[in-house]
């Protein structure tokens with residue numbers, strides 16, 4: 672690990688000043704950053720510990736929503752009564768991530784900022800990685816691509832985003848609050864992460880000098896009918912091959928509204944608008960579920976080693992919908 676300077680801040684204004692320096696990395700739980708530093712993938716000149724900032728609260732909002740401070744630990748969010756009661760989808764997704772020890776450390780903001788688990792990104796023995804070293808190529812395109820994207824990839828990068836939490840947050844229409852010298856900005860979670868395009872080194876639409884301060888969850892019609900399904904190589908402590916956040920507003924007979932979001936298949940949580948349209952306004956039965964599952968594959972472009980994800984996606988979407996809703 673390269674030598675770095677270290678400091679702590681306990682005021683948001685000081686953290687904003689710190690984050691304007693491109694050589695600085697902010698430390699919350701550190702569960703991803705320290706691995707990246709040990710592997711020389713990240714080599715910051717300065718680490719600023721932000722754990723003293725007043726951002727670790729779970730607050731009920733006047734409109735019935737909930738605010739998660741950026742430093743709320745993943746375990747605390749998952750087990751908080753407001754989250755379990757109003758957003759069980761989020762609780763399930765958080766508890767599907769990592770291990771209990773990691774969830775005890777990992778923060779809400781850090782979870783959003785974690786980086787891909789593409790093996791070639793982490794292994795500097797492979798020089799070709801446009802995300803780690805722009806302009807060098809993509810080792811995964813020619814290499815082993817089992818865990819990589821089937822949606823929204825580019826010639827430059829086929830990595831996936833590893834977060835379970837972000838998939839659920841996208842289904843729940845959550846909004847990220849960020850602060851900078853210019854004031855406060857709100858970014859829908861669905862627009863927070865980016866597709867790789869020609870600039871895969873950028874994972875998010877966060878601008879330089881912006882600090883994540885909270886994630887706001889609006890009142891949700893999905894609490895009674897949602898499910899997070901994660902398919903992975905082992906039962907715990909593994910990233911998703913495919914995951915599905917399925918959320919249905921099923922008051923009355925027909926499905927009034929729906930969110931179907933995939934994880935593990937793209938550079939960002941992948942919303943299945945076509946699949947949602949197959950079930951909204953219809954009764955939830957095997958016919959509408961099958962139509963939605965089939966529609967979920969539109970635009971899929973598997974790589975050499977991950978064609979299995981296409982069929983896995985179809986089946987996972989169908990099962991997540993069955994688990995989420997009340998079948999007619």
Ligand code: SF4
Nearest residue numbers: 789800801809828829
């Ligand atoms: Fe790097 Fe992206 Fe290619 Fe992985 S998929 S090697 S992260 S450029």
